[in-house]
Amino acid sequence: MESVRPPRSEQGRWTSCFVAEAPTITVTALCLLDDDGRLLLVRKRGTTLFMQPGGKPEPGETPEETGARELSEELGLSVGPGDLRLFGTWQGPAANEADTRLVATVFLCPLTAEPLPAAEIEEISWLDLRDAAGRPDLAPLLTDYVVPRLLGDRGPRRRQGVC
16 A cells, blocks of 8 residues: 655645644545546535545444445445545645645545535546636645646556666
8 A cells, every 4th residue: 555645745744733642533435537537526514625425434434334324325326335446645734624634545446436415525527637726715735735646647558677
């Protein structure tokens, strides 16, 4: 499993907003791409930033179980925990909680039907990955980790033997 911390040049707040005692939120986040390669985003009620669907685990849940449950609750989509493919683990600032550290396990997830906002989801949006830099309403997890990694994974393959 990959653990990524954005370089300080990308995440200037890193050293100023985190101390050893900072509260930590652990979540599962899901990347669902449509046929045009756009990433599904959600905005929760009472917030301003868009992020991937997902959320906090219930006691005893694995990250995969959390992802499947949250997807059903938030968007009415049905997937099994085994349908999720690990994309990586990321640590950084939480989007909606000041001075809070986020630890996110991120999965690629199949899009099984048309998502419909439910529960705490106020709005959904589809993000063309190339337009992310122009969107000030995106959570740090998206801008610092997910979008750059998705763009890299979708780019030209490296030649064998070249790092």
